[in-house]
Amino acid sequence: MNSPWPLLITLTYVAIAMVIGLRARAGRSMNSLEEWGVAGRSMGPVTLYLLIAAGSVSAYTFMGAPGWAYSKGVAVFYVAIYLSYLALVAWYFGPKVWQFGEQFGHVTQASAIADRYQSPALGALAAIVMAIGSIAYAVLQTIGSAYILFVMSGGLIPIWLGVVLVLSCIAVYLYASGQRAIGRTNAFQGVLMLIVAWAVGLWAVHSATGGLSFAGVFERIQAEHSEFLTLPGAGGDMSFSFWTTSIIVSMFSFMPPVWTQWMSASSARTIRRSATWLPTYYVVILPMVVVGFIGIFSLPELSRADTVVLEYAMQHLPVVLVGLLGAGTLAASMSSSEPFIHSVSLSLSKDVLQPVLKLSDGVTGKLARLLILPIMFFVVAPLAIAEPGSLVMILLVGLGFASQVLPAFIGMFFWPRASRLGVMAGIVVGFLITVAFTTLWPHPMGIHAGFWGLMLNLPVFVAVSLMTPATHAEVVERFFRIAAPRGFTQRGCRATV
Amino acid sequence: MERLLVLPTSRAGWGLLIAFVLLVLAGTWPVIGWVNRATLVMGLPLLVVWSYLVIFACVVVMLIGNRIVERDDHE
Numbered sequence: 001m002n003s004p005w006p007l008l009i010t011l012t013y014v015a016i017a018m019v020i021g022l023r024a025r026a027g028r029s030m031n032s033l034e035e036w037g038v039a040g041r042s043m044g045p046v047t048l049y050l051l052i053a054a055g056s057v058s059a060y061t062f063m064g065a066p067g068w069a070y071s072k073g074v075a076v077f078y079v080a081i082y083l084s085y086l087a088l089v090a091w092y093f094g095p096k097v098w099q100f101g102e103q104f105g106h107v108t109q110a111s112a113i114a115d116r117y118q119s120p121a122l123g124a125l126a127a128i129v130m131a132i133g134s135i136a137y138a139v140l141q142t143i144g145s146a147y148i149l150f151v152m153s154g155g156l157i158p159i160w161l162g163v164v165l166v167l168s169c170i171a172v173y174l175y176a177s178g179q180r181a182i183g184r185t186n187a188f189q190g191v192l193m194l195i196v197a198w199a200v201g202l203w204a205v206h207s208a209t210g211g212l213s214f215a216g217v218f219e220r221i222q223a224e225h226s227e228f229l230t231l232p233g234a235g236g237d238m239s240f241s242f243w244t245t246s247i248i249v250s251m252f253s254f255m256p257p258v259w260t261q262w263m264s265a266s267s268a269r270t271i272r273r274s275a276t277w278l279p280t281y282y283v284v285i286l287p288m289v290v291v292g293f294i295g296i297f298s299l300p301e302l303s304r305a306d307t308v309v310l311e312y313a314m315q316h317l318p319v320v321l322v323g324l325l326g327a328g329t330l331a332a333s334m335s336s337s338e339p340f341i342h343s344v345s346l347s348l349s350k351d352v353l354q355p356v357l358k359l360s361d362g363v364t365g366k367l368a369r370l371l372i373l374p375i376m377f378f379v380v381a382p383l384a385i386a387e388p389g390s391l392v393m394i395l396l397v398g399l400g401f402a403s404q405v406l407p408a409f410i411g412m413f414f415w416p417r418a419s420r421l422g423v424m425a426g427i428v429v430g431f432l433i434t435v436a437f438t439t440l441w442p443h444p445m446g447i448h449a450g451f452w453g454l455m456l457n458l459p460v461f462v463a464v465s466l467m468t469p470a471t472h473a474e475v476v477e478r479f480f481r482i483a484a485p486r487g488f489t490q491r492g493c494r495a496t497v
Numbered sequence: 498m499e500r501l502l503v504l505p506t507s508r509a510g511w512g513l514l515i516a517f518v519l520l521v522l523a524g525t526w527p528v529i530g531w532v533n534r535a536t537l538v539m540g541l542p543l544l545v546v547w548s549y550l551v552i553f554a555c556v557v558v559m560l561i562g563n564r565i566v567e568r569d570d571h572e
Contacts, residue, residue: 077548081524084552088517091559215540222537229535229542240526240533247525272566276559279552286545414503484503 006152009323010330013192014169017334020188021173021181028180032365036178037107037346039264041098043183048265048274051183052090053281054190055257056083058336059144061197061285062329067306069292070299073228075238076289080282082250087278089251090258094275095268096413097259099482108343109259110351113408116479117420118471120355125424126408127351129401129431130256134340135379141337142166142384145330151310152326163384166330167376170338174372179264182338189331194284196328200313200321201287207316208294214286217293225296239446249450253402254409256347257339341380345371400438400450404430407461413483415465416476422465430457509565516558524551 030036043051060079068076097112106112110130114123146162157165173181202212209216221228232238265271288309295308298316302308310329313322349368353359359367407426411418430453437449444452470476505511522528532547539546 074542074544077545080548081551084555085521085524088520088555088559091562092517213540215537218537218540218542222535222542226535229537230533230544231529240530243529244525248521251521269567272559272563276556276563279555282552283549286549416501480503486506 002154003319005319006323006326007149007154007156009320010149010152010326013327013330014165017185017188017331018169018173021185022176024173024180024184025177026180030176030178030369031362033107033346033350033361033368035180036365036369037350038101038260039179039183041102041264042266043264043270044266045270045273047183047187048261048270049277049281050187050190051264052258052261052274053278054186054193054331054335055182055261055339056086056336057190057193057281057284057332059141059148059329059333061193061288062309062325062332063144063306065285066288066292066295066309067304069228069289070295070302070308071305072233072235072238073225073230073293075231075233075243076292077285078238078243078247080285082247083282084279085247085251086258087275089254090262090275090278091272093254093409093413094262094265094271096482097262098265098268098271100479101263103482104478107260107263108347108350109254109256110347112259112412113405113423114351116412116471116475117408117418117423118475119420120351122408122420122424123351124355125427126405127256127347130405131344131348133402134256134344135375135383138337138340138344138380139383141333141340142380143387144333145337146384148326148330148333151314152323159387160385163381166334167381170334170341171372171376174338174342175369178369179260179342182342183264185338186335189335190281192331193328193335194281196324196331197284197287200309200317200325200328201290203317203321204291204294204309204312205287208298214290217290220297221293228293228296241446242443242448245448245451249400249403249448249454252406252454253450254405255340255402257343260343260346261339337380341372341375345369345375348375400434400453401427401431403450404434404453404457406430406454407457410461411465412479416480417465417470418461419465419468419470421468422461422463425464426457426461429460430454433457507569509569513558513562513565516561520551520555520558523554524548 028035034040065076065079100106100112104115106115108127110123110127113126114120142163145166146159149157149162149165150159173185205214205217206212225234227234231240231243262271265274291309291312295302295312299308299311302311309325313325346368349364349371353367354364404427407418407423411423433456434449434453437444437452443449505514532543534543536543
């Protein structure tokens, strides 16, 4: 590819994102956790919709999902379904989390856990282990960003330089404007991704079939490769049990950036309104996946499945669309990595360093902003440049852990009797099972490792909670006035806290 | 208080909980097995059409939920 246009368009996108991110500050001081961490709890429904939507649509949508369609087929749509179920989760839990934050001053997920169980140690443990999965996720997205710059520049921007460039851009506006920068840039990136996905998808369909209907693509797949249209897919590895347990485990993985996004809303009603319409955004996945299906008969010898859209675009699409694809893919990876970097910095400052070093809120606010720099340049950048082979494994274990924190949330929203030791015991058992069933004996009987972890985690959590002292009644009452504003029902009888 | 669980306290609340459970069932086994056929509907694979039906059904259920929550005037 000799044209300079793809790189120019991609770099123009980066410049626009930087301007938007820097202007998001609008003269406010960013040294408080409330402002830098949760944007002063000010985001309206449209910004919140695009913030959550763009944050959940990562480079996976532009590279991984078409790659799955190319190698497995319709199995890829489990992602669209679990993303919609995450909207149901946001609809129910988001307003309550927002009220916890607003009334009790929480700015992170781990702060809420520490408060509910009156245990800074449990909060710190949750913050540290969630940070492992979050950093692995940010590293994967950064690798995707650098790869896009490498391809769009025709190899002129090597991977290491791409990593430094992308992280530097994010660092500048994240330091300057915090969560407000994430909100504004994600809104821009969310719109860009939607336009690019449909433009590239429709153009690819037209070049492959001569029309704009997806039917031509799927009729050919049905005639020549019908195994791509059903489970377990062409690879034979997406069984009903793996589809189902992957959805359930993903649905119950309350990742810290999502929690921070909920707390950034201007009101509980705002979250509910945004969550209601969130599933509509996932039409962004369909055209990209269709390009993956086109690749099945157009690029049968592809060595890396996740490059199917880029390869097809470079061979069949005009250079302007290739540039827009580069910008869209970069937008997807940046919009997903920056919330994770932000939440790691926020949570390590608030939930680990503040209690250990006994820092004031003012110092902690400044520390959270500064901490993004060592996290990005001494952790994320070296890992992204080195591309360790075990990174996906770290990510899988990290995400597996995220679902193992479920007992902490059951005790926050549903079961007042949950105890600190019960939660800890459940998490430890669930985490060990998840690690073992991810590394030593991957997904036994075709069931997701995180699901096995939950099946042991939950009984241990209940048993240990019943055997150990509950949290102080006044703390439980404080939380459940929000979690259950109309009291409880037990065996058909109503009671109040 | 020690044995209480948070459950819906009204008929509308129970209806909403049942709708949420039905949505999750619609996207998982065994229901997903019933639409696992290599046929096309409106030019798209049946499983894809079903996935988007589930996705848009989520929007409809949450819209109904908004009406219930705002009518009952509680967060």
